[in-house]
Amino acid sequence: MDVFQVSLNTWLGGNLAIPNGLLFQLDEQGFGGVTPSSFSRFVGSKSLTQVISQYTNTVTIPTEQEADRLIIWVTENSADYVASIDYAESLDIKVITFSSLAALKSWMQFNHHFVLAVANSHRLRFISDSARNEGGTFNPAAGELLLRFLRGRLLASPCLIFAPAVETTAYVATYERAGSTTDIQILRGYIKALAEGVRDLEWVGFNV
Template identity: 35%
Template sequence: MDPLSIVASVCALATALQVWLSARAEQSELTHTLGLTVTRIRAIILPFQAEETVARLEPTVVDTFRGLGEALARTRDHLVQLDGGEPAGQEPGKQKGVGRGKGRDVLLKTFNFLRPAEVAKKLREDERQLTNQLVLVLFGVTMQSFFQKGEPGRGGASASASAREAMGGDVVLSGVKNEEIREFWRDYVGAKVVCVPPQIFIVSIKTWFKAGLPESTCRHLLLRLDEYAVGGVTPHSLENLVGEQRLRDVIEGFKQQNEAKSHELAIDSVPRPFRHSRDSATALPEYTVYPNLPLIIWVDDMPSNNIGEVTYARSLGISVIELTSTALAKAWFEDNEEFVRANDTPSRIRVISDNARYESDSVLPAPSPPTVSPSQPQSEDSFYLNMSAGEHILRYLRGRQYRMPVLVYCGWSIFTTQYVLQYEEAGSTVGTHVVRAYCEALAKRKSSDTFWRRFSS
C-alpha cells in the first residue's frame, strides 16, 4: 500500500471511530475516555492526509501510521463486540433462533457470548496502545522536521537516516510489557524499527528461533501478526499474539499446531467452552451452547439477503449461525475455540461470508456505498463499508490455523475476490446454485469437494 493510501485509510478510520464514539460518549466512562483519545488522534493526523504532505513523509514516519492504523482497527473490532449485545430490531433479553440441526431448533444466544467485562478490558488496553502509537507518530514527525529544518542543506536519505537514529528504542518499545519480546525486537529486528516488512520479520524470527520454521508456518504466522493487512509487523502485534507467555513457547506451539494433520475426530461428548479461568470460584456463566453438526457460520451484514439459502441449508439438517460483522464472527470463534478446533474439518464446519459489508454493531439498511469523506460524519451505527470483508475473515481464520472451507458469496464485488486464490480451502461465487451445492456437500459430510474452490466459481 502506498503512503498516501496508508495515511488516508488511517484518517478515515479515526473519523469513523470518532463519530461512533461521540454518539455513545455518555454510555460509560470507557467510551468517553476512548472518544477523547480518538478525537485527539484525528485532530493531529488529519492535516497529514494532503498529498503534498504525505509525499514529504519519510518511510520511518509512514511506518508509525501503519502501527496507528493497526491499533485503530483492533479498537474498532472490540467496540463492535462491546455494542453488539443485541441484534438490530430485537427486543433486549430475547433470544434468537439461529440454527436448526437434526430436525430440531438450536437456540443460541448468538450475541450473548460477548462478555462486556472482557471486552472492556481489551478496550482499556486498546486505549493505552492508541496513546503509545500516537506518541510514535508525533515523535517521528518531530524528528523528521528537526533534521530537515534544523540542519541547513540536510535532507533526503540523510534526514531519513537521522530520523531513524533519533527514534530511540526506548520510544519504540516503551509500550511493550513482555521483556522477551523487547529483547527479541532489540537484538533481531532493531530497537528503532517501528514496523518491519513481513519477509524481514520472518528472517529475524527464524534466526532467533534456530529450530527451523516451515514456510507454511511462516505464512500463517504472518497472517496472524498482520491481521489487518497494514503491510508489516509491529512490536505490539507480536505482543498481542504472545501476551504474558514466553515468545519461544508461543512460536513452538504455533509450529506444532500448523504441522498437525487435519483429521476427523470422534467426540463422545462435546467439550465445555474455553474460558480464561477454570477456577470454579471465578468461573463465568455459560453464554453459549454448542450447535449440532454439521455447522455453517454465515457472516453477512444483511441476513435478509440470504433467507432462501439459509432456509435450504437448515432443511438439509445443517445448523446455521448468522453473524453481521467480522468483529462478531471473531468473538464467536474465540469464545468457542475448543469446539471449533475439535471439529475443524470440511465435513463438519464451513464458513460463508459476503465480500463487502458495513462493519457495525447492527444491520444497516443502506443499499449503496456511502459518499462520505473522512471529514464528514457518518451514520452513528456505521463504521465504514469494508470492501475487503471476505479477505479479512479469511486472514483471521488462516492466521489462527483454522482449515475449514470459506466460500465468499457476493454480487457486484465478485471481480475483487481473486484473493481467494492465495488461501487454502477458499473460493468465491455469485451463484445460488454453487452455495446450495456447497451446503449439500457439507450435509453429506464430504471433505474432498473442489468445484467451488476457485475464483468466481
C-alpha cells in the same frame, strides 16, 4: 466507556464480562465512548439481547463423533439469504450468522474448543460477504479479512465468498479451500456437500 460497561453489565445481570469485540463495535472511532448513533447502528432492528447474544453465547463442546454439521455465515443482511439458510437447515446443518467479523471473533473466543471440535471433524464451513458495513463503516475487504483471520487461527475449513459481485475477490486464489461466486447453484452445492460429507472442489477458485 467504563460507565457504559458497568451499566450494560448490570442490565445483563451483573455476572458477565463485556467482550472486547462488542466494545469495539460500539466505540467505532476509538475515542473511549459510545454515541447514540453508534449504539443505534449496533442494535439495528434486533433487540439488544439478541445482538449481545452474538458475542456472549457459549456452546457445549461435542466430541468429533457428536459434532453437528455447521455453517458460520458472516453477512450484514442475513434476511437476504433466508431461503439458503432454510435449505441448509433442511439438510440438518446448523447455521449461525454474524453481522461482522468482530462479532464472530468475540464469539469464537468464548467457543474456541467447540469450533476446533467441529472443524477437526470436517463438519464446518464458512460463508461470507465480499464487503459489508460493520459498525457504521463500509469494509470493502470483509471477505479477505475473514479468510486471513481463519487461516491465521490455523482453521483450514472451507470458506466461500458469496455476493452479488465478486470482482474484487481474486485473493481467494492465494488461500487453500477458498472460493468466490455469485452463482446460487454453486452456493447450494457447497451447502449440500457439507451435508453429504464429501470433499467437493466445484466452488474452489475465483469467481466460479
